[in-house]
Amino acid sequence: MAxxxxxxxxxxxxxxxxxxxxxxxxxxxxxxVIVGPSGCGKSTLLRMVAGLxxxxxxxxxxxxxVVNNLEPKDRDIAMVFQNYALYPHMSVYANxxxxxxxxxxxxxxxxxxVQRAAKILELDPALLKRKPRELSGGQRQRVAMxxxxxxxxxxxxxxEPLSNLDAKLRVQMxxxxxxxxxxxxxxxxxxxxxxxxxxTLAHRMVVMIAGRTEQIxxxxxxxQRPATQFxxxxxxxxxxxxxxxxxxxxxxxxxxxxxxxxxxxxxxxxRELVLGIRPEHLEVCAPEExxxxxxxxxxxxxxxxxxxxxxxxxxxxxxxxxxAEHPAPGQALPLRALPGSLHWFxxxxxxxxxxx
Amino acid sequence: MIENRPGFTFFCHALLIASIVVVAxxxxxxxxxxTQTAERxxxxxxxxxxxxxxxxxxxxxxxHGVEGASTAPVSKMMLNSLVMALTIALGKIVISILSxxxxxYFRFPLKNFFFWMIFITLMLxxxxxxxxxxxxxxxxxxxxxxxxxxxxxxxxxxxxFLFRQFFMxxxxxxxxxxxxxxxxxxxxxxxxxxxxxxxxxxxxxxILFIYGWNQYLWPLLVTTQEDMYTVVIGIKRMIPGGDAxxxxxxxxxxxxxxxxxxxxxxxxxxxxxxxxxxxxxK
Numbered sequence: 135m136a137x138x139x140x141x142x143x144x145x146x147x148x149x150x151x152x153x154x155x156x157x158x159x160x161x162x163x164x165x166x167v168i169v170g171p172s173g174c175g176k177s178t179l180l181r182m183v184a185g186l187x188x189x190x191x192x193x194x195x196x197x198x199x200v201v202n203n204l205e206p207k208d209r210d211i212a213m214v215f216q217n218y219a220l221y222p223h224m225s226v227y228a229n230x231x232x233x234x235x236x237x238x239x240x241x242x243x244x245x246x247x248v249q250r251a252a253k254i255l256e257l258d259p260a261l262l263k264r265k266p267r268e269l270s271g272g273q274r275q276r277v278a279m280x281x282x283x284x285x286x287x288x289x290x291x292x293x294e295p296l297s298n299l300d301a302k303l304r305v306q307m308x309x310x311x312x313x314x315x316x317x318x319x320x321x322x323x324x325x326x327x328x329x330x331x332x333x334t335l336a337h338r339m340v341v342m343i344a345g346r347t348e349q350i351x352x353x354x355x356x357x358q359r360p361a362t363q364f365x366x367x368x369x370x371x372x373x374x375x376x377x378x379x380x381x382x383x384x385x386x387x388x389x390x391x392x393x394x395x396x397x398x399x400x401x402x403x404x405r406e407l408v409l410g411i412r413p414e415h416l417e418v419c420a421p422e423e424x425x426x427x428x429x430x431x432x433x434x435x436x437x438x439x440x441x442x443x444x445x446x447x448x449x450x451x452x453x454x455x456x457x458a459e460h461p462a463p464g465q466a467l468p469l470r471a472l473p474g475s476l477h478w479f480x481x482x483x484x485x486x487x488x489x490x
Numbered sequence: 491m492i493e494n495r496p497g498f499t500f501f502c503h504a505l506l507i508a509s510i511v512v513v514a515x516x517x518x519x520x521x522x523x524x525t526q527t528a529e530r531x532x533x534x535x536x537x538x539x540x541x542x543x544x545x546x547x548x549x550x551x552x553x554h555g556v557e558g559a560s561t562a563p564v565s566k567m568m569l570n571s572l573v574m575a576l577t578i579a580l581g582k583i584v585i586s587i588l589s590x591x592x593x594x595y596f597r598f599p600l601k602n603f604f605f606w607m608i609f610i611t612l613m614l615x616x617x618x619x620x621x622x623x624x625x626x627x628x629x630x631x632x633x634x635x636x637x638x639x640x641x642x643x644x645x646x647x648x649x650x651f652l653f654r655q656f657f658m659x660x661x662x663x664x665x666x667x668x669x670x671x672x673x674x675x676x677x678x679x680x681x682x683x684x685x686x687x688x689x690x691x692x693x694x695x696x697i698l699f700i701y702g703w704n705q706y707l708w709p710l711l712v713t714t715q716e717d718m719y720t721v722v723i724g725i726k727r728m729i730p731g732g733d734a735x736x737x738x739x740x741x742x743x744x745x746x747x748x749x750x751x752x753x754x755x756x757x758x759x760x761x762x763x764x765x766x767x768x769x770x771x772k
Contacts, residue, residue: 207672219663223685233671
C-alpha cells in the first residue's frame with residue numbers, strides 16, 4: 135500500500151519532449167486510469183513510474199520515497215504488459231514464481247502464494263503446469279496478473295492490459311480487474327486508450343494529450359464538466375458535437391452564416407466560442423421549441439437507440455435518439471438540448487468557460 | 491505437385507533414385523574397399539562386394555596406424571579430431587552468444603562500431619589470415635597442442651550475427667518483465683535468453699561441429715607430430731608420395747571412421763537441427 139506522487143515529471147527523447155511536466159497524486163489504494171489517444175505519452179509515463187524509462191526531470195515518489203534512481207525491482211511495483219510478456223519456456227507456475235524465487239522466498243512460501251493467486255484469479259490448478267502458449271488469451275492475461283499479485287507489491291501498473299483480447303473477453307476481464315482491486319485494495323495506475331475502460335474502472339482518470347495532462351478528475355466530473363474541448367471530444371461516444379461561432383445577444387452566429395438561437399450567458403457575449411452538445415443530450419421536439427433542425431443524412435440502428443447523422447448548415451452533427459425514431463434520409467428533424475447540457479469552450483484556447 | 495499423373499510421378503522417383511545412387515555409390519565403394527586386403531585393392535577390376543577383412547582392417551588402423559606411412563593409431567587421431575571439433579563448436583557458441591547478448595541488451599559507447607568490426611571479420615576466413623595466425627600460434631608455443639588446433643578458429647562472426655538476429659526477435663517486454671521481477675543481466679541471460687536459444691544452439695552446434703571436424707588446412711600446418719594429427723590429416727598422411735604402394739583398404743577404413751562422428755551428430759540432432767532452423771519457441 136502506498137501513495138504515488140509525480141512532481142513536474144518530464145521526459146525527452148533526443149530533442150523531442152514527450153512528457154511535458156506531469157504532476158499527479160495517487161492516493162493509497164486508489165485506482166487511477168491514464169487515458170489518451172495513441173502517442174500522447176501515457177505508456178511512457180507509466181514506464182517511468184515502473185523504472186523502465188529514465189526520468190529527465192522532476193520527481194516520482196512511491197510511498198513517500200523518491201524512486202528516480204531506483205531499479206524497477208527496488209520500487210515495490212508490479213507491472214502487467216499489453217502482450218503479457220510471459221516467459222514462453224516456463225510453466226505457468228514458474229512464471230508466477232520467478233520473481234519470488236529471485237527474491238529468495240522459501241519454497242513452501244512461494245507455493246502458497248502462487249496457489250492463493252491462482253485461486254483469486256480463478257485459474258484452474260491444472261493450468262499451472264502448462265506453458266503459456268497452451269493457454270487462451272484470457273488465461274494468459276490472468277497469469278500475467280497472477281505474476282503481479284504474488285509479490286504483493288504496493289503499486290500495480292497496467293499497460294493497456296486488455297487491448298489484445300476480443301470484445302467479449304475484454305468486458306469480462308474489465309469486471310475482474312475491478313473485483314481484484316476491490317479485494318486487494320492495491321494502489322493502481324492503469325493506462326488505456328479505451329475510454330470505456332477508463333470510465334468504468336477509474337476512481338479518478340487522467341486525460342492526456344501530447345505529453346500534458348488535460349484534466350484529472352472522477353469519470354463523472356470528466357464527463358459532465360470536461361475541462362477542455364479536447365477532453366469533451368475524447369470522452370463520450372459518439373463524440374460531442376461542436377458548433378463554432380460568435381456570441382451575440384440573440385445566440386450564436388456561425389462562420390457559414392447560420393444562426394443558432396441559443397441563450398448565451400451574458401458574460402460570454404461578443405466572444406468567439408465553441409458550443410458543445412453531447413449526442414445523447416439531444417431529443418426530438420416540436421418545431422417551435424427546436425434549438426436547431428437537423429437535415430438527416432444517415433441513421434445507424436444500435437438496437438437500444440438510434441444514431442442520427444445529419445447536417446446543420448455545413449456542420450455534420452450526431453444525435454443519439456430512442457430506437458423509436460427512424461427519420462428518413464433528407465427529413466428535417468427539429469431537436470432541442472436537455473436543460474443544463476450545453477458546454478461552452480473558448481474558440482482560441484479550447485478551455486472550458488463557466489459563466490457564473 | 492498437385493496434378494496426379496503416373497508418368498510424372500515415375501519420372502520424379504526415377505530421378506531421385508538416380509541421384510541417391512550417384513551420391514551413395516562412392517560411399518559404398520569406400521566401404522567395400524575397407525573390407526578387402528591390400529593386394530585385392532591393387533587388382534583389376536575393383537571389387538563391388540564386401541570382402542572378409544573388415545574387422546582386421548578396422549582393428550589395424552584403430553590400434554596401429556598404417557605401416558610405412560603414418561604410424562599413429564587412428565583411435566588417437568579420432569580423439570584429436572573430437573577434442574578439436576568439440577572445442578571449436580562449444581567455444582564458438584559460448585563466445586558468440588555472450589557477445590551477441592552484450593550487443594543486443596547493453597548500451598555502451600561505440601556499440602555499433604564493435605558490431606561492425608565483428609561483422610567485417612566475416613571477410614577474413616582462416617586461409618587469408620593463416621600466415622600471421624601461424625606466427626602468433628608458433629610464438630606462443632602452441633604448435634602440436636589442442637589449444638593451437640582449436641583456439642584460432644573459435645572467434646566467429648557468423649554465430650554472433652545469428653544469435654544477434656535471434657535475440658532481436660525476443661520481445662523487449664520479456665527483459666522488462668524480468669527486470670521488474672528482479673533479475674539482473676546475467677540472471678536474465680541464464681534463466682530466459684539461454685533456454686529460449688536452445689534450438690538455435692543445437693542447430694549451430696551441428697554446423698560448427700562438422701566445420702571443426704572437417705578442418706584441413708589449419709591442422710595440416712600446426713601439427714607436426716603424428717600423435718597430434720587429426721583424422722582428416724591422417725588420411726592424407728597415409729598416402730605416401732613416390733612409388734610406395736598405397737594401402738587403400740586401410741585408407742578407406744580410416745575414411746569410413748572419419749565420416750562416422752559427423753554423420754552421428756547430424757542423425758542424433760536432426761530433430762533439434764530442423765527445429766532450430768525453422769521455428770522458435772515463442
